[in-house]
Amino acid sequence: MTSSAEPVSRAERKKQELRREIIDAAFDCFAERGYHATGIADVAARLGIGHGTFYRYFQNKRDIVDHVVDDLVGRITGALTAENAPDAVSTLDEYRAQSARIGEALGRIFGEDPRVPRLLLFEAPGIDRAMAERILDLFDLAAALTAAYLSHGVELGYLRADLDVENTARAINGMILGTAISSLRAPEAQAAQSEALRRVMYDGIAAR
Amino acid sequence: MTSSAEPVSRAERKKQELRREIIDAAFDCFAERGYHATGIADVAARLGIGHGTFYRYFQNKRDIVDHVVDDLVGRITGALTAENAPDAVSTLDEYRAQSARIGEALGRIFGEDPRVPRLLLFEAPGIDRAMAERILDLFDLAAALTAAYLSHGVELGYLRADLDVENTARAINGMILGTAISSLRAPEAQAAQSEALRRVMYDGIAAR
Amino acid sequence: MTSSAEPVSRAERKKQELRREIIDAAFDCFAERGYHATGIADVAARLGIGHGTFYRYFQNKRDIVDHVVDDLVGRITGALTAENAPDAVSTLDEYRAQSARIGEALGRIFGEDPRVPRLLLFEAPGIDRAMAERILDLFDLAAALTAAYLSHGVELGYLRADLDVENTARAINGMILGTAISSLRAPEAQAAQSEALRRVMYDGIAAR
Amino acid sequence: MTSSAEPVSRAERKKQELRREIIDAAFDCFAERGYHATGIADVAARLGIGHGTFYRYFQNKRDIVDHVVDDLVGRITGALTAENAPDAVSTLDEYRAQSARIGEALGRIFGEDPRVPRLLLFEAPGIDRAMAERILDLFDLAAALTAAYLSHGVELGYLRADLDVENTARAINGMILGTAISSLRAPEAQAAQSEALRRVMYDGIAAR
DNA sequence: AATGAATGAGTATTCATTCAT
């Protein structure tokens, strides 16, 4: 009765905790051994729980990977909202600072843990058509965000007035993607990569 | 014995032909239904051959996908060599023409048949670690080629002298990758994509 | 300790009540969805109790179905004893009246609720050998009762003196069985069925 | 080329043979251990084949039991057609002879191998609703046949003119059913059972 | 050389039962 008013009892909290742990363990397994090579038993064993327990928390193997991706997508979109939302800045200085923050945030997410790009870019798309579509949705979402960001830059007069924001957004996201993939093999090159990306973006490659 | 000197007898030719057809059929299946969802029986059925026959031409399921990827890699590197090799040009005009040719060729390969990027980027990396490494190798190769191309551009004075060719190459390849992925959903936007890519590359996005 | 002498305390009564409800719920489930398709969780959910609670009242899934069958067998034998016991009548008129009463009673039990024949004839025998034997025991019991009834009829001079009571009893019970099964699909035909059964029984089908 | 005209090659014949053996083995298993207690592996092991082979011949476990039942139904209807068809006789003597033949045939099918009634009456109805319906269909079919047989008897003046053929048919079939069930425990009583059945049928049980 | 019948390793999933709370 004391804490019955709170929406979460201790049992409920325990439950959410285990749910979280299962998602994490599944992420580990899928990223390390691959979705198809991972059995539910592997995920359960990693947590030291019975594999029947898994099915108390998730419908089936396909279900968990959706939640794993949800989780990653949440992390990424979290990095691109709030203070980093396209319209959260209004001066050039702020714009530049935001630009740097976004780069850093993405760099941290993708670069710190190579399992993130591995799962999202290498494992997920091959799971099935529905998942491939989810990843494409994610690219579309990212393109829309970047486009909004560019539009804002054009409005501020910071970027070229004739910029094709939509397609340029996709090109820039492609560069970020390339950085993420590079980081799978050469994590140490990430800073230089980001710098190169920024230079291409702002200055192009042509001699003046 | 009579014709053992000749590299290819009629039987041998037949054999090579079927081998080729199996690779193509496997490509079709893998790209359309996915590697794991495709059975050897599906590939054989598409050709109207017995599925036992498959094993007379390829070791196993894993073997064939390697050959499918070989085939695609060959097509891509083919587009980037000969007249499009990094050092095949020596004037700015040639350099620009080559640049356009490469863009066109890649656009054709990736854009004309969405199954190519789908297999190479969405299916292959998730098959297993070895295949993921192959795809990363492919990215490295592409980066090396692009870097050589950029170096040449710098030497010619066409590109910025302080260009970080290695990392810029990866950024540019990332943009190409982004274009290829975009083409999965919006093939009609490809031309505009390429144009945006080129403008970013040569001019950057900043207002002057 | 205080009321250990009394056979039923309030708690004990509660317990018996829930026990009864579990049996009924199990009967419902088994008859509607089938024994194998029914989970203990289904039975518990129907009562709104936790499925762990089930095991405080019954040993296991196999145990409960025994009790469900017990219950039905009790209902049936109840209809065939007391005033309907084979030797409860002594005149032809009483015999006839008893005959009608038995028919009515069985008709009510089997006909009113098709789940009774469904469980007893369709579900139970397939559960396992032991249960099949129980059902055969039930047939034997019914045959013995009917045989006693026929013997009595012979003694009263109401039935043919040369009647093979044992085997005729089984034949008659077979007809009742047939009626019960028919009622699964055509409950409305039950009265006509019973009439036809009686006519065959008493008059045969041959023209005179 | 020699025998390519024949619809069945040796391979095809082999295939049909194994198919037949699987049905028989499944019948054995289902009748002896029960449908649910029987695994596909059991059926395969009984034949000394790999259990994967089973799936080359039947869709799934549910599929095979349908074929087993088909087989039994075929045997039974076979006994009730041709010379035993309701309208295959035209004189009283023939009618009686046919009656005896049918009794004999059914007695042989049900009595010789107790696994037949066990599977059909004890196992099949509890498998699932669809199978229960099949069994009810079988009862309906049998009732229709018996009714036709009785109608014919009425026309011939052999049976009571006021006979309720439909319901009487079901009563009679019930007696046959009773005999079949009895034979599970007392196969030796079958002849006496049949005789009692016939006497009830033709003469009734009442004293004259 | 081609075939496809046979094979069985491998795996996702269910559900009766237990037991700590």
Added chain:
DNA sequence: GATGAATGAATACTCATTCAT
């Protein structure tokens, strides 16, 4: 006493691969 979270034994089914014909 009641609960339901945890468990893992059990099993149907798939499909890559082999090999006799």
